[in-house]
Amino acid sequence: MTNEKKNPLEELTVAVVNRLTDEGKIIDAGWISYRIACISPAASATQLIESEMNFKAGAAHMWAVIAIITPDGDTPMDEETQMNRMIKISNELEAFSKIMEQRARENVARQRPPAGRKAH
Numbered sequence: 001m002t003n004e005k006k007n008p009l010e011e012l013t014v015a016v017v018n019r020l021t022d023e024g025k026i027i028d029a030g031w032i033s034y035r036i037a038c039i040s041p042a043a044s045a046t047q048l049i050e051s052e053m054n055f056k057a058g059a060a061h062m063w064a065v066i067a068i069i070t071p072d073g074d075t076p077m078d079e080e081t082q083m084n085r086m087i088k089i090s091n092e093l094e095a096f097s098k099i100m101e102q103r104a105r106e107n108v109a110r111q112r113p114p115a116g117r118k119a120h
Helices: 008-022 026-038 045-069 079-111
Strands: none
Touching: 008 026, 026 045, 026 079, 045 079
């Protein structure tokens, strides 16, 4: 961890994430953020229910993976192996993040009213 000063948005993000985690609401908050950024407001109730299940299944999967790849007292693991595993997960998520950012931009663009028209 570095001693670099975070900008106000980063400080707020860290505070909110810590608070939501402490309250047991971090996955729900992630789902809401994902829904706003990536799912069309015209999505059906079924699509929303299924999307939420998929989102939370992904969170559960990552939690299980982290529990498996994180060494416990009975399973020693060298730091290099541990770091390589985390880097590979990070790389995979970074590639996916780029796709999600593009979808979020497209979703925002779809929600804007055409030039000269006001939103209702």
